[in-house]
Amino acid sequence: MLLTTTMTASPTTKYGYTNSPEHFEQARKWLTMCREDHKLCNGIGNTQLELPTRLLYVSGGKDWKPGTQPEIIKLVQTNQTKSCLEYLAFSHCWGPPSEMQFRLLARNIDSCCEGIDFSLLSQNMQDAITATLSLGFSYIWIDSLCIIQRDDAEDADHEVSRKDWVAEAKKMGSVYAGAVCTVASTGSSSSSGGCFHERSRANLEPCKIGVSSSTALSPGWIYARSDDVFDFERNVDLAPLNSRGWVMQERLLSRRVLHFGAGAMYWECGGRSASELNPHGYTYKRYPEDFKDNYSPEMSGYINTRADVARAEREGRGFTWASEEMRRRRPPPVMIDPDAAPGSQAVWRHKRGFWKNILKIDEASWADDDGDMRDGDRAGFRAAFERLRGDKHSVEAAAGEDATQVVGRDSFSQVWYDVVEPYSRGKLTAPADKLIALKGIEDEVARATRFTYLWGVWKERLLTDLLWFAIEGPGRRLLDEHGVPVAPTWSWASIEGAVALDLLPENSRRDIERKETLVTIADVDSETDSPQKATVDINGPLLSISAPAYDGIAWHIEIGQTGYASARVFPDVVTPDICQMAGLACLSFFVLDREKNDIAIRSPREDIQGLVLRLVARGRGNGTVQDVYERVGYFTTSYVARSHDSRKARQTLKNAEVKTLRLTGWSGL
Structure with a gap:
């Protein structure tokens, strides 16, 4: 052949680089069509908008050409400007500190307000300013030039930068939601990579x-x-910029994003x-x-x-x-x-x-x-986010939910984890930012639903939200610089690694039904700001089990005296002693009816899901203080042999003694 x-x-x-006049003509067309035709994009969800504290003002001058020094680049305090000005935002990877050639510091803020030399800026920043002028705008927000950064040369300024960061981080959601469009250096992994790239004709x-x-x-x-x-997934979703944890919030809260990828x-x-x-x-x-x-x-x-x-x-x-x-x-x-x-x-x-x-x-x-x-037929985390901040999942709507709405494709928890899962894959330089980098999204959902946010989960959906699992293998416990956990161990935010929820049907066109709820939430400490003290009191069937066994591929446990693996276990983290761990128990949450993905097998399949816990402290005999447990992982009876013994194991789980226990935030063990 x-x-x-x-x-x-x-x-x-036919144009070699993504900064050609034709590219910006196309970008302006997209922007115009969206602003004219997309009511959803022209709204701002539930975000309470306020202008960023600072913006960059740029003006090209009469003879400006892309890539050349603009006539004016300067920092402006927005309290000294008109309140209705339009601006762009910029999303980019910083890369190593050595590449951050110029940034806003406490000692140079006055000079930045007078003017900034274009040649001092990183390639990312130069290209962002070029894009701003080429799209016809005069203002842009760039984090490293609009938030005071830590100055290693001036110890006295550390407190100034810290306070500014704390204040501005709270506004991050409003900054991106308020921007007309976010320009993203999606294809670059550092500040020197730039936005614009030459493409392969082939x-x-x-x-x-x-x-x-x-x-x-x-x-x-x-x-x-x-x-x-695969083009969009490969060159946008999996691009260097979108591997950063912070970018999920920037991307979702932005009404529009113009991605400059490595190839298009x-x-x-x-x-x-x-x-x-x-x-x-x-x-x-x-x-x-x-x-x-x-x-x-x-x-x-x-x-x-x-x-x-x-x-x-x-x-x-x-x-x-x-x-x-x-x-x-x-x-x-x-x-x-x-x-x-x-x-x-x-x-x-x-x-x-x-x-x-x-x-x-x-x-x-x-x-x-x-x-x-x-629309429920739309997929992707952006669609999930829009559904979360709609009116379907409000407190009032939740009050009238039936059994099929608590689990399944369109349940609040499943949609929430459609956002959490891609976020959990992102990388964060500072583990302590795990929940901070999600705060803008949290605020949006809280305003829409009036639910109470608790360390990455929601009080009104705690039973389903607690059933997260490490989808690609055990993660690593996240501790801050002081060795303190960044979230309670019952929260997905307590580990580094991809997490997900398994409350979906195996077939996309069918749904999953909740047959029975086996547990109730007795009390939640929602006031504490300490992960160690964040506790949940739960009442449900608790069954003591032996340590899980690992066969080289999967972890399983035996329920009762069946003599075989009755349930799969997904440990949150793996410790050296997990196979010898004592005091383990299964707390069963739900009995679910599933339908097989195989079109030839339509019979319902019962599944029990719950948590694997470890006893860390005994309660008092008078019952005023419950036994205290710590989360170890998640279990499901799905993916096991369908036999009389498997049914017997599920019955054993359901019939276990009902107890009230306290789920601790962290035992320190």
Whole structure:
């Protein structure tokens, strides 16, 4: 077989760098369409907006060109400006301290108000200012130039910078929500990387591939192009910038984000995502069947006649090189099977990532996007966030919920963890920032629902919120610089590692039903600001168990005298003595009815989920002080053999003695 390739001309990709006039023309089109047509994006959710304390004012002057010194760059105090000015925000990776060439300090704040030399700024900052002027704006907020930074050369200024940081960090959500658009240096991992990059022509332009062989009557042709479905995930979601924990908040609270990726420019807002390859945009979809009329992904097939080739060229078509099977495959279970071989686990992660972040090319008008992001059929963490700050999950709505609304696809806890899971994968330089970097999102959800926030979970949904688990293996306990935990051990924020919730059906079109709730919350200490003192009193069936066993792939426990693994255990962290740990018990929370993902097996499947706890202190005999336990992990009876013995194990869990216990924030053991 002989393959020949020809690159076709493409008017949208013939420009080498992402700072061309044509790029900014496209960016202005996206911005204009969003501002004119997207009611959701033009609102600000529940955020109480106030101008940032400081902004950068930039003016190019009469003969300014991109990349050259603007006429004016200076810091302004917004209390001395008009209150309705429009500004951009900037999201970027700082990289190592050595690359931060210039930043705002207590000792240079006066000079910054007089003027800033463009040449002193990092490449990221220079490009952000170029983008600001090219988009037609005069103000931009850049964290390192608008918040006083720590000055290692002046010990006396440390307290000044600390107080300024504390004050400004509380406003971070308002800063990004109030910006007209956030410019993001998405493809760069440091301040020297810059926003603008040269692109590979081969990655962007449709490629005509000729195929011939000795048995073919005539040569065949196919068109191939970079896979559109994976493009946004690969070059935005998984880009260097979005590996930072702080960026999740910046990205979600921003009404619009203009991403400068390593290979292309992208748009993201509450109604749509778009790219240079598909400037009209994508929408997030949840189900495989939503893709039946979509041309990405699809098997392009062979174009066997010259007429076919000519027609394809006239239409400007580019086909993705992807299998039809990819479109038909069903979403995998939410939780990985620990007994699966490593290769199967890798396939699970790939499939799950695909369906959680799936994008569909959308040819409809942007005006049709109004309010769609809160539709239950929209996927992705941005859609989840919009649903959380809608009115469906308010205190009043929660009062009338039935059993099917507490768990399942659209339950508050599942939607909340659709935001928490990607955030938990992000990296933070300071462990103490684990919850601080989420505060803007927390404030938004709290205003919408009037729920009470407790260390990363919600008091009104505590039973379901406590059932998080380490989805990709045990994490590491997060301690601050003083050796103190950053969150109670019953909170997902207490560990470093990816976390998730398993209250979803195994099939995307069906739901999961709560058959029985086995526990109640007796009391919660919601006033303390100390993770060690944050306690939860719970009443429920508590069953003593032996230490979990590890078979090289998964952790399991035996329930009763079944003689086999009755439940899977997902430890939060692994300690050297976990296999010999004494005083362990299972506290069962819910009995759930699941439906299998396999279309041929439709019978419900009962599952019990709960927590694995360790006894750390005995209560008094008079009952005034309960036994004190600490969370060790999460268990589920799913993924075990369906037999009489498994049913017996579940019955043993349900019939265990009901006790009231205290879940401690941290035992220190």
